[in-house]
Amino acid sequence: MKRLAVIVDHEACWGCLACEVACKQENNADVGIKFIDVLEEPVRERNGKPHFSFNVNLCRHAECDGAPCVAVCPTDAIELREDGIVVMNIDDCVGCDLCIPECPFAAIVFNHQRSVTQKCNLCSHRVDRGLIPACADNICLAHCIYFGDPEEIRPRIEAMRRVRDRM
Amino acid sequence: MVEFVYSNVEKEMAAYGYDAVTHSHCRMCHGGCGVLVYTRNGKVEKIAGDPESPIGHGTLCSKGLASAQLAYHPDRLQYPVKRVGPKGSGQWQRISWDEALDTIAEKMLGYKERFGAESVVLGYGTGRENEAAIYRFANLFGTPNVLTAGHLCYGPRISTGIITCGSNPIVDYENKPRCVMAWGNNLVIANSDEYKGEDLSVCLDSGSKLIVVDPRLTRLAARADIWLQLRPGTDAALALGMLNTIIGEELYDKDFVENYVHGWEPFVARVREYPVDRVAAITWIPAAKIRAAARLFATTKPAGIQWGVAIEQQINCADNNRLLLALMGITGNIDRQGGQVLFKTPKINNVGKFGAHDKLPPEQVVKRLGGDRFRLAGHFAIVNPKCVWDAVVTGEPYPVKMMFFISSNPVMTRANANAVYEALEKVEFMAVADFFITPTAELADIVLPAATWLEMDYIGDFWKRHGYILPRRKVVQIGECRSDHEMLNDLAHRVGQGEHWWDDFEQGLDYILEPMGIKWQEFKKMKYARGEVSYEKHKTRGFSTPTRKFELYSTLLEQWGYDPLPTYREPVESPISTPERYAEYPYILVTGARSPGYFHTENRQLPNLRELQPDPFLEIHPDTARKHGIGNGDWVLIESPRGRVRQRAKLFGGIDPRVVGAQHAWWYPDKNVKGQGWNESNINVLTEDSYESCDPAMGANSVRTLLCRISRDSDQRGKGRGDAA
Ligand code: SF4
Ligand code: SF4
Ligand code: SF4
Ligand code: SF4
Numbered sequence: 001m002k003r004l005a006v007i008v009d010h011e012a013c014w015g016c017l018a019c020e021v022a023c024k025q026e027n028n029a030d031v032g033i034k035f036i037d038v039l040e041e042p043v044r045e046r047n048g049k050p051h052f053s054f055n056v057n058l059c060r061h062a063e064c065d066g067a068p069c070v071a072v073c074p075t076d077a078i079e080l081r082e083d084g085i086v087v088m089n090i091d092d093c094v095g096c097d098l099c100i101p102e103c104p105f106a107a108i109v110f111n112h113q114r115s116v117t118q119k120c121n122l123c124s125h126r127v128d129r130g131l132i133p134a135c136a137d138n139i140c141l142a143h144c145i146y147f148g149d150p151e152e153i154r155p156r157i158e159a160m161r162r163v164r165d166r167m
Numbered sequence: 168m169v170e171f172v173y174s175n176v177e178k179e180m181a182a183y184g185y186d187a188v189t190h191s192h193c194r195m196c197h198g199g200c201g202v203l204v205y206t207r208n209g210k211v212e213k214i215a216g217d218p219e220s221p222i223g224h225g226t227l228c229s230k231g232l233a234s235a236q237l238a239y240h241p242d243r244l245q246y247p248v249k250r251v252g253p254k255g256s257g258q259w260q261r262i263s264w265d266e267a268l269d270t271i272a273e274k275m276l277g278y279k280e281r282f283g284a285e286s287v288v289l290g291y292g293t294g295r296e297n298e299a300a301i302y303r304f305a306n307l308f309g310t311p312n313v314l315t316a317g318h319l320c321y322g323p324r325i326s327t328g329i330i331t332c333g334s335n336p337i338v339d340y341e342n343k344p345r346c347v348m349a350w351g352n353n354l355v356i357a358n359s360d361e362y363k364g365e366d367l368s369v370c371l372d373s374g375s376k377l378i379v380v381d382p383r384l385t386r387l388a389a390r391a392d393i394w395l396q397l398r399p400g401t402d403a404a405l406a407l408g409m410l411n412t413i414i415g416e417e418l419y420d421k422d423f424v425e426n427y428v429h430g431w432e433p434f435v436a437r438v439r440e441y442p443v444d445r446v447a448a449i450t451w452i453p454a455a456k457i458r459a460a461a462r463l464f465a466t467t468k469p470a471g472i473q474w475g476v477a478i479e480q481q482i483n484c485a486d487n488n489r490l491l492l493a494l495m496g497i498t499g500n501i502d503r504q505g506g507q508v509l510f511k512t513p514k515i516n517n518v519g520k521f522g523a524h525d526k527l528p529p530e531q532v533v534k535r536l537g538g539d540r541f542r543l544a545g546h547f548a549i550v551n552p553k554c555v556w557d558a559v560v561t562g563e564p565y566p567v568k569m570m571f572f573i574s575s576n577p578v579m580t581r582a583n584a585n586a587v588y589e590a591l592e593k594v595e596f597m598a599v600a601d602f603f604i605t606p607t608a609e610l611a612d613i614v615l616p617a618a619t620w621l622e623m624d625y626i627g628d629f630w631k632r633h634g635y636i637l638p639r640r641k642v643v644q645i646g647e648c649r650s651d652h653e654m655l656n657d658l659a660h661r662v663g664q665g666e667h668w669w670d671d672f673e674q675g676l677d678y679i680l681e682p683m684g685i686k687w688q689e690f691k692k693m694k695y696a697r698g699e700v701s702y703e704k705h706k707t708r709g710f711s712t713p714t715r716k717f718e719l720y721s722t723l724l725e726q727w728g729y730d731p732l733p734t735y736r737e738p739v740e741s742p743i744s745t746p747e748r749y750a751e752y753p754y755i756l757v758t759g760a761r762s763p764g765y766f767h768t769e770n771r772q773l774p775n776l777r778e779l780q781p782d783p784f785l786e787i788h789p790d791t792a793r794k795h796g797i798g799n800g801d802w803v804l805i806e807s808p809r810g811r812v813r814q815r816a817k818l819f820g821g822i823d824p825r826v827v828g829a830q831h832a833w834w835y836p837d838k839n840v841k842g843q844g845w846n847e848s849n850i851n852v853l854t855e856d857s858y859e860s861c862d863p864a865m866g867a868n869s870v871r872t873l874l875c876r877i878s879r880d881s882d883q884r885g886k887g888r889g890d891a892a
Binding site for chain 2: 012013014015016017018020021022024025026031032042043044049050051052053054126129130131132137138139140141142143147148160163164166
């Protein structure tokens with residue numbers, strides 16, 4: 001079975017934040033609640049030059065080894081699907097907040113307005129209807145948000161990197 | 168297993184039960200990106216990109232994706248209003264369109280009769296595709312005074328492009344230049360004019376070289392092969408230094424120079440006044456780096472310069488542009504495939520024709536405010552704002568009695584905001600057309616509700632220079648909002664210029680398309696139209712300049728009494744030109760760096776965009792911040808000799824410790840607070856607008872290079888966000 005995730009090639013990201021707004025438009029998350037978060041890394045030296053890049057953070061789904069958030073949830077509000085999508089059902093979330101420290105990627109946020117935890121569900125409502133997740137549906141000007149099987153995506157990102165770095 | 172394809176319209180419609188999808192194109196900035204607008208029950212439900220769009224190929228920015236939040240914003244003005252209390256009181260009364268336009272028409276005609284048509288000034292802000300209609304109206308009315316951003320944005324590229332080579336050369340991203348030099352431009356998040364960030368991004372992903380000239384480390388700069396971190400305002404010197412290397416090392420295109428250039432020898436003599444070592448001292452960039460960049464740019468073919476507004480908001484505005492044109496020209500990249508092309512629009516009644524510039528009587532042309540002082544601007548129908556404020560306040564050279572701002576918020580966007588505010592408070596009659604009651608609209612007598620791009624039919628991009636025109640199709644009607652074009656068409660009939668307009672503005676669109684032999688209803692069904700693409704046209708026809716050559720030496724500037732050769736002037740305020748002031752204001756302040764979500768003064772009301780960045784920030788190097796006890800996120804007071812505002816510190820290692828970078832156009836929309844925080848964080852409270860501080864030919868203000876001092880604000884409340892207590 002094909003496994004699914006959204007994977008971002010951070011080195012190609014321009015930090016335009018369109019993916020955040022596309023996710024908002026689709027999922028209507030409350031103000032301040034982000035399922036996808038574009039983080040600006042601090043300036044550092046790289047190859048003797050000042051450098052910085054962006055890191056686009058969201059739930060790793062099929063790429064998250066063992067999906068540790070799933071087991072820790074006392075109400076089974078988080079489900080690991082066969083296709084690798086990890087769905088959090090906020091109706092079943094009791095706001096115990098146990099999953100947040102379990103996530104190695106800080107991909108779960110606490111929504112104080114509703115006293116529940118929330119995260120990216122890989123737009124499973126779209127995926128199940130044959131649609132690409134909103135953030136990955138060709139809105140990104142860098143074309144660096146990939147959707148599909150990580151095993152197919154990783155080599156594509158590598159190939160792009162080689163051209164981009166003029167190797 | 169299902170197959171996933173991008174932008175699957177059928178599945179999208181089925182999954183969400185949308186009734187319709189309209190292909191249109193966005194105008195949350197200057198516009199251009201193709202969009203699919205999904206609607207249900209007559210309401211816009213979703214904005215998505217149109218992969219078939221030639222601009223951006225279906226990728227969108229944050230602003231475009233938030234368009235529906237603008238259209239349906241609860242605070243949006245949906246009907247005309249007139250002010251019933253004193254200026255700024257916020258007391259409005261709903262009126263009909265007829266009453267609003269009749270009042271405006273009556274005022275206009277009255278002032279025209281008593282003080283001349285020139286006493287009425289029309290204004291717009293940045294390019295929102297209404298400019299040709301506004302010029303048409305003004306020219307037919309007889310006023311030479313249209314106050315735009317053209318003196319410091321795009322107007323300089325157009326006017327210097329025209330006097331140098333007949334048009335504004337655009338980077339030919341579709342043919343992937345092998346080297347791009349992004350000069351004061353951050354295309355990937357900026358509100359670009361022709362091509363968008365995607366076109367550049369794809370080009371870089373194909374392995375093109377990148378040179379970035381910017382005082383700030385943008386992500387583009389971080390990815391560059393060479394980043395030239397110049398002292399703000401020294402662009403002209405840097406360009407002269409690069410030209411020096413290119414000429415000295417004979418890296419220029421000899422055939423082009425020999426056959427197609429006017430004024431080579433005097434130009435070379437001027438360039439020789441700027442040896443690279445001298446330039447290094449002026450610009451703070453090591454000489455070796457300047458040479459390396461010059462060589463990379465000159466020897467990688469084809470190459471293009473992605474230029475933008477930053478170089479235009481300086482005293483060297485016109486010469487910065489001319490020097491970049493010179494770099495494009497002598498390296499043989501002008502009108503070269505994959506270089507920098509003089510694209511042709513399709514055969515249409517273009518902006519100039521539609522703008523009816525030939526209808527303004529010569530005796531009115533000479534009355535253009537500031538036309539004798541800023542003569543390059545004057546020849547392109549561009550007015551310096553201070554000339555207008557002065558005419559309002561002093562009545563010299565003649566009184567300005569009425570202003571009509573259409574999609575413009577000068578209180579926020581013009582230099583020396585306090586003087587602007589004073590002039591707007593004083594002017595006898597003012598009308599505004601906009602989406603909201605902005606700080607500028609607060610001072611108006613009548614405010615008209617403007618349509619967003621979702622609410623209009625229009626021929627988009629028809630003023631741009633990439634050669635495309637794109638149909639923008641009306642999706643919804645919201646309240647009584649009207650497009651600026653329809654509004655002006657209606658007003659035109661009320662002031663007696665009806666014979667030059669139409670019963671319905673759709674016929675105006677037909678008029679634009681007439682030379683193509685089609686009507687709007689047909690164009691509406693097309694994806695786009697593009698002018699014939701051809702390259703190196705100068706080889707058969709020369710350039711459209713007086714000498715038919717590429718004018719490194721400008722015969723027109725000479726005729727208008729300017730130095731025909733480009734030169735470098737120190738910024739008006741700088742450690743070198745004003746050392747005493749520098750002792751008191753020890754940082755160079757750059758302004759106006761773009762951030763996602765905002766388009767100048769716009770979008771602070773839209774939740775999905777405001778949360779991207781809730782407050783304005785001032786970029787400060789961590790070492791500098793430490794000296795002043797400023798922590799990341801602290802509110803900081805920024806002061807210049809003109810005034811004081813506050814923004815929040817963003818500690819950023821990508822800016823020189825001697826420089827700080829502020830954001831522009833910040834206000835705090837809140838209809839219940841007088842002024843809506845117009846002077847709390849507005850960087851233009853700090854900028855200067857004296858005539859001496861402007862580019863002598865173009866009248867551009869030095870709003871990006873000034874001196875300031877900074878300190879941690881003792882009041883750390885975020886007032887504009889309502890937590891002022
Ligand atoms: S849309 Fe693409 S480029 Fe923009 S922030 Fe997201 S990942 Fe980065
Ligand atoms: S939320 Fe965190 S732990 Fe759970 S699947 Fe996603 S990435 Fe893994
Ligand atoms: S997959 Fe959907 S929910 Fe997840 S970040 Fe992207 S748009 Fe948001
Ligand atoms: S770049 Fe401009 S036209 Fe394109 S989506 Fe953004 S606002 Fe709209």
